[in-house]
Amino acid sequence: MSSARAERLVNLVLCLLSTRQFLTAERIRATVPGYADATSDEAFFRMFERDKTELRELGVPLETGRRSAFDTVEGYRIARGDYELGDVDLDAEEAAAVALAGSLWDSPELSGAAHGALVKLRAAGVEVDETRGSVQPRVRAAEPAFAPLLAAVQAGRVVRFDHRRGGPTGDVVRRTVEPWGVVSWRGRWYLVGYDRDRADVRSFRLSRVIPPVTALGEPGAVTVPPGTDLMAYVRSTFESGPVTGTARLWVAEGQAHGLRRLGRVVGPREHGGRPGDELEIDLRSERTVARWLAGHGPDVVVLRPPELAKLVRDNWIGVLTAHTAPHGAPP
Structure with a gap:
């Protein structure tokens, strides 16, 4: 996304948050900086439709309606109660860290959520420094199993897959798992969940999961036990022992x-x-x-x-x- 479009989206969000009335597209065109660049009515409406779609995909609760029964043109607004964050107070270093974290997620499954978080922070008045200097870390999610496992976690569905144990020459074993979450630790992705075959909690490196990943049962069947710390479990499993x-x-x-x-x-x-x-x-x-x-x-x-x-x-x-x-x- 270009910086001009990102700035226009933020301006649109701020405009729609600042009013309780529904604003028509023409009123938005005249009010929000960035839309004046449209060379024609058709170009403006194409731009506005793309922006509305983008905001909805980012989770912004964009409402449509009319100010009264006598209006013939629909307008738009954002309900503050459905959108606003609680009080956010970040110092300069914390704000830079938030921007840096947003740059980590380059997979399609996570990039939208990361960008949406930054848009909401800006709309809440938090200055987020995205320059990041020369540091540009990436947490890549290139493993084929990443997307289906993440979808299963979000849907709360049991999964079945083949897993290679111990490295490239290890045995391949079929696993049926209640997935609790997917986490990144030391540059690798891991699935943590309840292994039904072993009747115990286990973690699986995604690079050793052999597609396809099959989702089983109905959505919502898997629940994560309260107080579960996925990162702590992965760390305790793979962290080295004492020096020998x-x-x-x-x-x-x-x-x-x-x-x-x-x-x-x-x-x-x-x-x-x-x-x-x-x-x-x-x-x-x-x-x-x-x-x-x-x-x-x-x-x-x-x-x-x-x-x-x-x-x-x-x-x-x-x-x-x-x-x-x-x-x-x-x-």
Whole structure:
């Protein structure tokens, strides 16, 4: 959406909030800045129809009606009681954080809601800084399972899907889940809900959910237990345990920046004629760290302990076996 159109929508909202009477389209055209740019009546009405549709999609309660029984032309207004937020008091840093959060959601399922929140904040008189400087984080929702799982959560319907356990070579298991919510943690999306097959609460990484996702039963059948903290559950499930040791790694120059942030640089070191650095990292789960390091290929080499180096090689062998086995044959 262009800044001119966004500004016109905000002006339209403020105009319709400021009156108890129904305003006709012609009155709105003469009052709201931005509509004067229309080159003809037809262009104005096309612009106005698009804006009305946009406001309704954003959740703005746009009403239509006539001021009296003698009026022949319908007008528009916004009921304050259905629209207004409670008192909102944000300092400059908080307002910037709100704008930054709104920029995170780039999926069709979430972008409309994020934009609607910003429009309502502006209409409530809150200055929201959208410049954001050079920081433009994105929380992407590219997994095919995202949209159907989010729809099931919103509708309160049970879902059934196939889920691959433990990584790209793990077993595929059919799951029937009462979905409670979809949350993002450390750049990944997770579904949290009650797993009927295991009779317990479970979380599922969306990148390991294999479409299709099938919704079962009637809407409203799933209810989230009061006091449920989805983020706390995901964090407790996937957060690492206590430190059990350290590992020394060689990391190629200019590579594995995430690993560098978590590790401690011991000093420069060459390996196989390539420049790089020697890093020290804390070990909690050797198997988890091994899977992570294996994904960096030749850009990361385990110097010690030898047990971690063996686990990394085992991961490589497993991937190679899975991709070279004949089609349909077990790896």
